């Protein structure tokens with residue numbers, strides 16, 4: 001970021017995650033996805049500010065529901081991170097402690113979150129981490145095994161909500177598929193998963209629903225099947241993203257995403273949008289799953 | 301034609317990471333080299349681009365055998381290549397503004413005078429605005445920096461392009477945009493391309509043909525099979 005102006009990295013993000021589903025949050029890198037994730041975990045840098053609510057719980061009637069944005073650090077570290085929300089990090093190698101074996105890291109996390117003094121094998125097993133690699137250090141693991149080790153750590157506290165931030169960046173396609181399938185298994189076991197990714201193929205493979213972010217705003221939320229299949233995305237940006245895939249038209253969206261500190265007035269996508277018109281000079285609200293003045297209808 | 305024959309290469313004596321690999325790219329052709337990470341494809345790509353001297357084997361460039369790598373390569377051969385790597389941050393001097401980053405090869409070859417025009421052309425082709433050209437690498441996104449690295453690779457109008465996982469860190473739209481820049485350049489100049497990657501869908505869509513790593517090393521595997529068979533016969537005797 002340049003200078004010391006206040007920059008809105010995420011604006012007006014509203015969405016609901018249902019128990020036992022996977023919501024994929026997709027968008028180009030730098031669009032604000034990770035800022036949103038960090039906000040939920042109270043991991044934003046000290047100079048960051050947030051407004052709004054992020055309710056964790058089963059609904060408005062839930063007495064134990066907690067506003068993550070209002071919670072203090074002590075609450076977050078003692079009752080939320082690892083226990084109610086498990087974080088599967090972007091680069092597992094960097095997240096694991098380099099000087100300690102996978103077993104010792106699992107043991108410490110187990111003791112901290114569950115009070116147990118054993119269970120490393122079972123914890124490793126849940127993320128398909130091979131027991132005979134438990135005594136290895138992170139640098140002795142392949143990218144795929146490091147990812148599983150990080151996933152095993154995230155699962156120790158049996159947190160109902162899992163948050164995966166770009167868990168497949170830089171992995172080979174085969175490894176992407178394996179990682180994604182392992183995460184999906186957690187969802188099928190009843191976990192709720194928010195997966196942040198710019199990899200559309202990975203999102204298509206795992207998600208029940210998709211939220212598309214552009215310039216810090218959620219511009220479309222849709223059922224994954226309808227989004228990746230028929231009738232396809234309704235927001236012009238989301239359509240452009242899918243059309244850029246090599247298995248589709250392989251045509252880029254013209255131009256580049258705007259700087260978050262220097263957004264155009266009105267719809268931020270307008271300078272790149274083939275459907276832009278006068279109405280687009282005002283910011284379109286998210287209505288019926290799409291924030292656009294001229295969304296594609298099933299007929300268009 | 302770019303021809304690699306029987307290449308063995310590595311980083312430590314007697315521990316090659318590429319063994320007896322062979323690969324040919326015809327003039328104007330685009331070839332995708334597909335393999336899992338760590339198999340040695342980047343090492344082979346660096347040998348092809350004259351950036352890494354092999355321990356054995358020959359490279360022939362447009363009919364001329366290559367006799368030296370890196371600074372030992374004659375300038376005419378060295379500048380025949382434009383190379384783009386996976387990690388723009390590791391291959392870009394953090395002190396240079398994007399404008400100077402793109403122009404750097406011109407300066408290094410004493411053609412500084414061409415810089416203003418050439419940078420303007422390439423900035424337009426890669427979608428970099430005048431504002432972005434004044435920034436340093438830490439002030440731009442990975443995608444923007446990779447656009448500048450691609451512009452730098454094209455600045456000397458190379459006859460050959462080597463793109464090593466150029467888009468592995470990038471989103472779908474930026475990937476399609478950078479591939480389109482490469483293909484426009486090739487259409488205009490007839491340059492040949494070696495694109496290294498691990499995504500078969502991308503390489504198949506992009507390139508005239510895609511070769512798998514094991515095909516590149518086929519000769520070696522065939523030899524190993526023969527050796528194993530020979531030693532089995534030996535053991536049976």
Ligand SMILES: Nc1ncnc2c1ncn2[C@@H]1O[C@H](COP(=O)(O)OP(=O)(O)O)[C@@H](O)[C@H]1O
Nearest residue numbers: 311312317335336337338339340341342343344
């Ligand atoms: N600069 C280096 N020094 C030492 N070893 C290296 C270096 N670069 C790559 N290697 C090793 O060589 C092998 C092949 O690497 P590389 O050619 O980068 O594979 P790929 O591009 O297929 O992922 C790997 O085991 C890697 O760790």
Ligand code: SF4
Nearest residue numbers: 267270273280292293
């Ligand atoms: S609001 Fe207008 S400019 Fe924005 S995406 Fe919709 S049609 Fe395009």
Ligand SMILES: [Mg+2]
Nearest residue numbers: 341342464465
């Ligand atoms: Mg490589």
